[in-house]
Amino acid sequence: MTTQQQTLIKGGLVDVMGELVHADVLITDGQISAVGRRLVDEQLSGKVIDASDLLVTPGLVDVHVHYREPGQTYKETIHTGSLAAAHGGFTTVGAMANVDPTPDTPEKMNEMLERNAQEGVIHVKQYSPVTVGRAGKEVVDFATQRQAGAFAFSDDGSGIQTAGVMYRALQQAAATDSIVAAHVEDNSLTFGGVINAGDKAKQLGVPGKISASETSQLARDLILCQATGGHYHMCHVSTKESLELVRIAKEMGLNVTCEVAPHHLLLNDDEIVGCDSNYKMNPPLRHEEDRQALIGGLLDGTIDMIATDHAPHAANEKPHDDLLHAANGITGSETCFNKLYTEFVKSGIFRLEQLLHWLTDAPADVFKIEEAGRLAPGEPADIAIFDLKTPHVLSNSEYLSKAKNTPFTGDTVYGTTVMTMVDGHVVYQREDRK
Structure with missing residues (x-):
């Protein structure tokens, strides 16, 4: 026995x-x-x-991390990234596909999933890229990628610049009951910006990134979502205008969800210290009115969940005083729950139950991860x-x-x-x- x-x-x-x-x-x-x-x-x-x-609590669920393996393991590996996630209380994550080579075929997806299982100390789900090589041109075959084990699709790190490509991707998403998780950014409207356009950018003498670089592409994508019925998930919403577009889309019954990153809830661009590149991310920290709108969007249900966008970089890629040349992104797995609990729950802005919902069953439900997000017998x-x-x-x-x-x-x-x-x-x- x-x-x-x-x-x-x-x-x-x-x-x-x-x-x-x-x-x-x-x-x-x-x-x-x-x-x-x-x-x-x-x-x-x-x-x-x-x-x-x-x-x-149930193990936390994070549908947006970057583990850099294969291709850039000097920044992070599946093993170290998953250890960091465990340190933050996360037991299930979704790893983005901006690795080299990107898992854009069933064979590469199988290899990636085997690597995730062998190296990860937690459950590491794997995104497929939306397009071959993440080049933004040819849409991958969603059906074969799903069959190989992809849990969702994203070219995160790059916005899909061509409407026809996003249209075809959302068509496939509808046909295969899949999610397209979109990094929303029109490159023609970024104008070399490194932080949010506004007084802080002028004060620091660096080019600013206008909020329309996000919202204009979002408006396009929501129209395409309506036309196809595909599930469109907006990554790291950052502006009050984007939030309002998502709210209207949901009221219209579109198949739309979205996430917010902890740093966009916790910080605004006025809080950037000098040219410290630890405050540089994409999308950038926005104005205080945007931050307040995001908090309200969580509370009224427009924003479905919190996801860290854990983006590790080597020290030489994030020089302390060089916003212009530093890589975008900050780590998030190990500071997500404790920072949000401290700033929002202890202050009475969020209830603890709400914070846990946005970090457990909400992402599990939206991404249909049936085995995650709940603490119950069985x-x-x-x-x-x-x-x-x-x-x-x-x-x-x-x-x-x-x-x-x-x-x-x-x-x-x-x-x-x-x-x-x-x-x-x-x-x-x-x-x-x-």
């Missing part, structure tokens, strides 16, 4: 289907077998985790445990990503990750809990 492997998480504040309750969680052979008060099993042969004064034991009470200063020495390009280092936060479990196995554990 096979001995069952059991773990009991005792006494935590547990997120059970969107409701926070004090309960125990019993894990048996990698699955959640029971959730309830004072669970006692005299035959329990496994370990007991004391979660008193801690928050126990579900995989993908679990995160957080300390909401103890202040912690973010430091470079603790990051598990290869990259350190974030403006949040040195901030004091609450909501640090104590433990992350995937299929009942501990994949991250805070040092003081070992």
Whole structure:
């Protein structure tokens, strides 16, 4: 008779289907077998985790990360990226396709998925590019890519410049019940901009990027979404005008969803410190009125979820005082929950249940990841445990990503990750809990 492997998480504040309750969680052979008060099993042969004064949640879900493997492993690897995700409480992520070679055929997709499974310590889903080579010209075959295991389609890092290409992609999305996750940017309207156009760009003497570079292409894409019925997902919405377009599209019944990145919720362009390239990302930090609109868009349901856009770079690619030449992007996996909890939940702007919804079941539902985002009997034991009470200063020495390009280092936060479990196995554990 096979001995069952059991773990009991005792006494935590547990997120059970969107409701926070004090309960125990019993894990048996990698699955959640029971959730309830004072669970006692005299035959329990496994370990007991004391979660008193801690928050126990489903593993967080992030549908937007960049892992740089293959092709740029000096920035990040699947292994280091997934470790960083686990450090942030994430157990399922969607890896973008801007790697070299990009997985634009079933053979390359199979190789990528094997690599993700071998190297990742969490569940790493894989995007297919929308176009061959991410060149923006020839649409890949969605049906064969889906059959090979692609969970969605994106040329993220590049906007699709030709309307006909986006039209054909959305046609295929409709035919295969797939998602096109769009980086929305009209290159002809960027004018070499490196941060948001406005007073800050003028003050720093750098070219600004106008918000119309995002909203004009979004308007085009929403018309194409209406024409095809394909599922169109907007990555990292950043402007109040884009938000209003998405709101109107949803009211019209279009098959549209969108995400917002933590940094666009937390920062505006006035907060850029000098020419510090850790504040350079694409889309850029916008005006305070845009930031406030994004917060409102989450609260009223126009924005469906939060996704980090974790974008690691080597130190020489993010020189401290060179906005002009630095690469776009910041890391996000290890600072997402703790920064958002500290800034929005502790201040009363968001309820904890709302924040968890945007980071768990909302992305899982939209992207149809059936095995993620819920903590309930019969579900995989993908679990995160957080300390909401103890202040912690973010430091470079603790990051598990290869990259350190974030403006949040040195901030004091609450909501640090104590433990992350995937299929009942501990994949991250805070040092003081070992």
